[in-house]
Amino acid sequence: VILVREKRLNLGHLQVAVGIDADGVEQIRRSLPYRGALRPALRYLRRLTASANGHHASGSVAPVQPDSAEAAAIRRQIEQLDWYHTLDLPHGVSTPGFVDHRSQVPFYGFPDSMHGLRALDVATWDGFWAFEMEHRGADVVAIDIPSWYEADIPRLQLEKITAEGGDRTTGRGFALAHKLLGSRVQREPLSVYELTPERAGTFDVVLISDLLIHLRDPQRALESAFSVTRPGGLVIVAEPYNPDLEAFRGVALTQFLSFAAVTWWMPSTTTLRAMMQVAGLDVRELARFRLKARAEVPIHKVVLHGRPAMARATANSGAGTGG
Amino acid sequence: MALVKEKRIRVGGLEFAITMDAARAERLRKSPAYARLIRPALDRLQGASNGHAGRNGTAWQGVPPRLPQMPAPATPEARAILDRIAGVEWYHTIDLPHGVTTPGFVDHRSQRHLYGLPDDMRGMRVLEVACFDGFWSFEFERRGAEVVAIDLASTAQTDIPRNWMDVFYSGGFDKPKGEGFRIAKELLGSKVRREVLSVHDLGPEHFGEFDMAFCSDVLLHLRDPLRAMENIWRVTKQFAIFADVYNPELEAFKNKALTEFCMVGETDVWWRPSSTTLYLMLHVARFSRVEEVSRFKLNSHFEGEIPKVVYKAYH
Numbered sequence: 001v002i003l004v005r006e007k008r009l010n011l012g013h014l015q016v017a018v019g020i021d022a023d024g025v026e027q028i029r030r031s032l033p034y035r036g037a038l039r040p041a042l043r044y045l046r047r048l049t050a051s052a053n054g055h056h057a058s059g060s061v062a063p064v065q066p067d068s069a070e071a072a073a074i075r076r077q078i079e080q081l082d083w084y085h086t087l088d089l090p091h092g093v094s095t096p097g098f099v100d101h102r103s104q105v106p107f108y109g110f111p112d113s114m115h116g117l118r119a120l121d122v123a124t125w126d127g128f129w130a131f132e133m134e135h136r137g138a139d140v141v142a143i144d145i146p147s148w149y150e151a152d153i154p155r156l157q158l159e160k161i162t163a164e165g166g167d168r169t170t171g172r173g174f175a176l177a178h179k180l181l182g183s184r185v186q187r188e189p190l191s192v193y194e195l196t197p198e199r200a201g202t203f204d205v206v207l208i209s210d211l212l213i214h215l216r217d218p219q220r221a222l223e224s225a226f227s228v229t230r231p232g233g234l235v236i237v238a239e240p241y242n243p244d245l246e247a248f249r250g251v252a253l254t255q256f257l258s259f260a261a262v263t264w265w266m267p268s269t270t271t272l273r274a275m276m277q278v279a280g281l282d283v284r285e286l287a288r289f290r291l292k293a294r295a296e297v298p299i300h301k302v303v304l305h306g307r308p309a310m311a312r313a314t315a316n317s318g319a320g321t322g323g
Numbered sequence: 324m325a326l327v328k329e330k331r332i333r334v335g336g337l338e339f340a341i342t343m344d345a346a347r348a349e350r351l352r353k354s355p356a357y358a359r360l361i362r363p364a365l366d367r368l369q370g371a372s373n374g375h376a377g378r379n380g381t382a383w384q385g386v387p388p389r390l391p392q393m394p395a396p397a398t399p400e401a402r403a404i405l406d407r408i409a410g411v412e413w414y415h416t417i418d419l420p421h422g423v424t425t426p427g428f429v430d431h432r433s434q435r436h437l438y439g440l441p442d443d444m445r446g447m448r449v450l451e452v453a454c455f456d457g458f459w460s461f462e463f464e465r466r467g468a469e470v471v472a473i474d475l476a477s478t479a480q481t482d483i484p485r486n487w488m489d490v491f492y493s494g495g496f497d498k499p500k501g502e503g504f505r506i507a508k509e510l511l512g513s514k515v516r517r518e519v520l521s522v523h524d525l526g527p528e529h530f531g532e533f534d535m536a537f538c539s540d541v542l543l544h545l546r547d548p549l550r551a552m553e554n555i556w557r558v559t560k561q562f563a564i565f566a567d568v569y570n571p572e573l574e575a576f577k578n579k580a581l582t583e584f585c586m587v588g589e590t591d592v593w594w595r596p597s598s599t600t601l602y603l604m605l606h607v608a609r610f611s612r613v614e615e616v617s618r619f620k621l622n623s624h625f626e627g628e629i630p631k632v633v634y635k636a637y638h
Contacts, residue, residue, distance in 0.1 A: 154549075154553075154607050154608075154609075155553045155608075155609070156607075156609050216547055216549055216550065217546055217547045219484070219546055219586070219593075220485075220546065223484065223485040223486065226485075226486060227485065244579070245581070247342060251583055252583060252584040252585075252587065253573075253581050253582065253583055253584070254581070254582050254583075254584055255579055255580060255581055255582070256580040256581075256582055256596070256600045256603060256604065257580070258580070258603055258604070258606075258607045259607065267584070271584045274584055274586075274587050275584065277587065278484050278586050278587060279484065279485075279486065280486035
């Protein structure tokens, strides 16, 4: 059963969802009542909620067409690479990234000034967040797996990729942007699973963004982040969540997605909070929004701030019973 | 703690989902109107559309019988065995010589037939993962198999959240494992080989490959159950039996592999997955074919119900 659309309505104790398949959607779309009344009403509602939720219509991520010779030279260099992050480079050039965080930075709740703070960007990729924290004055370390062979993918797929061979080194985009921006961010080839105070030191701010869903053991990543966070420090977890599971408020549910589309898990926000608590963090929610990305499906994100708890995280939020 | 239930009804191109909290759903389900009118109508509407493999009959196959009382030791031999097994915290109920039985937390004896095991296992090389006191290993040996059983050396090696470790140690939860197995093995005159190895580290380089691998009531305690499945696949030649705990509250979601994260509060349970999740994970772990063998409630001293599903997964 492939559902194209699902609408959910809350009626007192009941929640009613109506799902429609592709043919149904087309028929309804063409019908007069839909075009005349329902669609304008839905659009109006969406506009109302969008401004409240901080949704952003995804705009063009194509780079600005620059004029100067310097800009042309930079463009030639960035054209050689696949970009994950949209980064603003000198001379008005931007990289054509898969995600564009630039307009959504305020949702993450960074301190305006990060002078004197030591910050860690976990799984930095092209380095957008590392450069952002540096821009705010922090002394930044960025870690990433040194090679795609070390990604957390099913053994079957990993063996296929390994058999194909080839250079799968990460960090080319980061290195180029680092050079062009004159950045002093220190990039270390390190998996989040191996992150310890001995390997990386400790930090005032640790950022995990769009990573946990790609890990088979997200809990271990959160435990690693906790282990390098200084007392009074901050762990920012900004992750996609599963809107279908948000109705289950008291229970920490997650959906196993089998890595068919590079995603292992799609958790509810309750699950993310529970996992952060188990890792030793007190949790506060900052924002929910839709990630601006060139994805085919909407990516719903939540930003959670975790502070190292004084005691261990057994005082639970009522999620799950165990046994 | 309001778990909600969801009912999906498909009519032509539309699918309706009605969601309500579990207690309300239970009351509704028990009402005569529902049983006489709504349920039959829904069944007719839904037809035979449930496509999930192995989902034939969700009725419980095993109703837990009363746990047996320990028989009074009639003979000096029985009394000697009772002295020998005293002081051990038994997880498995195991029949020992002279009519003595260990007072186990779980009693698999009346539910052995639900695991899809061959009656005759002569000539088979079998691996048991996380054997504890060894009930299943001794059972396979009795059926003729050559058995290797792996388990951890101590409870400190179990998957515990990292920042709970100091509490784990200071609370005296760190205990060596395997005493019950050693005593039972000796009393039964068993030849089962017990080796200290975590399923997270299991590979054919350790003890070779096996005709059958057996993994029961383990996955829920693992932070990365998929890696355990992958490792078991690597050492399995014919098939593996996975008999684990599932979350019945998630069974209404047939198209979604949902899992409850449980490691909140003081528990040793990481996950309570739906059977769909286990089924999907076994495929991701590379098992070529997965058959559902049975569903039942585990016969145990646990105060709640422990629903189990058994899968036979072919290499």
